[in-house]
Amino acid sequence: MSETNEHLKQLPLGDWHRNLGARMVPFAGYEMPVQYEGVMAEHIWTRTEAGLFDVSHMGQLQLIGEGAADALEAITPGNLSALAAGKIRYTLLLAQDGGILDDLMVTNTGHDIYLVVNGATKHDDIAYMREQLPESLTLNHMEDAALLALQGPKAATALAKLNIQPLQDGWPVPTDLYFMEAGPFLWNDIPLGISRSGYTGEDGFEISVPAEHAVAFAAALTELDEVRPIGLGARDSLRLEAGLPLYGHDMNPDILPVEANLNFALSKARREEANFAGAEQVLAQFPAKAVKKRIGLFVDGRQPIREGADVVDAEGNIIGNVTSGGFSPTLQRPIAMAYVPMALAGTGSTITVQQRKKQIMCTVADMPFVPHNYHRKPKL
Amino acid sequence: MSRYFSDEHEWIEVEGDTATVGITDYAQEQLGDIVFVETPDVGATLDQGDDAAVVESVKAASDVYAAVSGEVIEVNEALEDEPALVNSSAEEDGWFFRVTLSDKSELDDLMDAKAYKAFVDNL
Numbered sequence: 001m002s003e004t005n006e007h008l009k010q011l012p013l014g015d016w017h018r019n020l021g022a023r024m025v026p027f028a029g030y031e032m033p034v035q036y037e038g039v040m041a042e043h044i045w046t047r048t049e050a051g052l053f054d055v056s057h058m059g060q061l062q063l064i065g066e067g068a069a070d071a072l073e074a075i076t077p078g079n080l081s082a083l084a085a086g087k088i089r090y091t092l093l094l095a096q097d098g099g100i101l102d103d104l105m106v107t108n109t110g111h112d113i114y115l116v117v118n119g120a121t122k123h124d125d126i127a128y129m130r131e132q133l134p135e136s137l138t139l140n141h142m143e144d145a146a147l148l149a150l151q152g153p154k155a156a157t158a159l160a161k162l163n164i165q166p167l168q169d170g171w172p173v174p175t176d177l178y179f180m181e182a183g184p185f186l187w188n189d190i191p192l193g194i195s196r197s198g199y200t201g202e203d204g205f206e207i208s209v210p211a212e213h214a215v216a217f218a219a220a221l222t223e224l225d226e227v228r229p230i231g232l233g234a235r236d237s238l239r240l241e242a243g244l245p246l247y248g249h250d251m252n253p254d255i256l257p258v259e260a261n262l263n264f265a266l267s268k269a270r271r272e273e274a275n276f277a278g279a280e281q282v283l284a285q286f287p288a289k290a291v292k293k294r295i296g297l298f299v300d301g302r303q304p305i306r307e308g309a310d311v312v313d314a315e316g317n318i319i320g321n322v323t324s325g326g327f328s329p330t331l332q333r334p335i336a337m338a339y340v341p342m343a344l345a346g347t348g349s350t351i352t353v354q355q356r357k358k359q360i361m362c363t364v365a366d367m368p369f370v371p372h373n374y375h376r377k378p379k380l
Numbered sequence: 381m382s383r384y385f386s387d388e389h390e391w392i393e394v395e396g397d398t399a400t401v402g403i404t405d406y407a408q409e410q411l412g413d414i415v416f417v418e419t420p421d422v423g424a425t426l427d428q429g430d431d432a433a434v435v436e437s438v439k440a441a442s443d444v445y446a447a448v449s450g451e452v453i454e455v456n457e458a459l460e461d462e463p464a465l466v467n468s469s470a471e472e473d474g475w476f477f478r479v480t481l482s483d484k485s486e487l488d489d490l491m492d493a494k495a496y497k498a499f500v501d502n503l
Contacts, residue, residue: 039412040413040438233439237439302415302460303436304436306440327436329438334416356431
């Protein structure tokens with residue numbers, strides 16, 4: 001990404017990161033912390049303790065009005081009209097031809113629909129939603145709110161140490177939430193929207209906090225022994241280990257959901273209704289009729305393969321591409337995500353990747369590479 | 381023995397016609413945790429400015445350009461098992477390769493330690 005410093009916007013926690021010694025880089029139009037003490041140490045800290053991530057560059061939106069969830073179904077394949085209050089769903093924003101415009105989290109707060117979309121795509125998403133959704137609905141971009149993610153096996157222990165109360169007496173406290181549940185809370189009379197969700201594969205929370213209180217809240221968390229601030233570098237290596245695709249890299253408008261290996265986001269009810277944008281193109285590939293598919297790779301040897309490297313056949317013809325790649329701090333070996341022809345997409349298939357004139361052997365691996373550690377609601 | 385520095389953050393230690401090449405402490409600090417170093421082949425001939433090595437951190441790959449021309453006579457085998465040597469000892473044990481210099485006048489383009497420090501302080 002080539003971004004010049006003059007045009008970079010500052011986020012509410014910008015100075016706080018700098019004071020903690022973060023290295024700041026341009027990202028999604030903002031100046032953001034890429035690392036503090038180092039990607040490896042921050043990654044391992046998050047897998048064993050709890051890491052605090054500033055993800056305030058992401059777009060927080062409220063869709064307000066009668067029938068908001070139903071209306072959103074026109075441009076997403078998620079069963080949003082069936083989403084109960086306090087529940088979250090992962091879904092995709094689809095173009096009219098079924099191409100993936102973004103991936104997002106949708107929460108039914110009980111009185112509106114709260115969306116979290118990617119930072120780099122948020123302005124395009126807002127324009128598309130305003131164009132596609134009925135005028136009776138209001139789409140509010142919550143630019144006065146910061147977003148923090150507290151992630152790791154000790155995230156719940158840490159959050160429980162802050163005196164966070166439910167918005168109303170008798171409602172659950174944050175640590176009562178299960179994975180993909182959300183609710184409204186108060187911390188020192190400051191309103192917080194807390195979701196039990198994240199982008200690391202670990203248990204954890206995503207917390208929306210008014211911008212003017214973001215520093216105080218972040219500082220209260222990092223004062224705890226379990227919590228350290230974590231930069232975007234470790235955020236990327238954590239989500240790669242968790243097998244979670246990154247928009248703009250592992251997904252883009254030329255990719256359809258089945259190709260992206262996101263069949264779980266195509267709910268049964270919506271497949272039967274087949275009335276979302278691009279349904280015809282999307283469902284023509286369901287469940288396994290696409291030509292190519294996003295898969296995980298274990299890379300032989302120690303050298304990582306990177307986004308942009310080619311997948312080649314025995315004759316050296318390009319038959320696919322690597323969309324994310326790096327070194328897994330947990331597994332201590334290189335891992336990657338790539339698009340390969342369906343015939344080669346099975347676990348255990350051997351794949352050849354060409355990078356800087358060198359051929360590197362890989363094996364298709366099941367994802368996640370590192371098991372998820374979510375706090376799921378027990379099955380009854 | 382004298383040590384030179386390039387504006388691409390390499391150090392070049394010259395002894396007679398032989399130069400030992402590595403990346404500076406500043407460079408390793410910028411790159412972060414190094415997980416792999418691709419060194420050139422012994423016997424390869426490098427021209428000034430050629431891609432000589434690749435340093436891989438958790439997040440990204442960075443090219444190391446040949447600051448001087450010459451034939452590669454030795455590479456640091458220790459980096460294969462312990463690439464983090466570049467983090468812990470960039471300017472000593474974490475050296476990359478040795479070349480026989482083919483044009484010593486190229487050294488005139490490089491900085492000494494004092495000039496390099498001033499260069500880094502201005503970044």
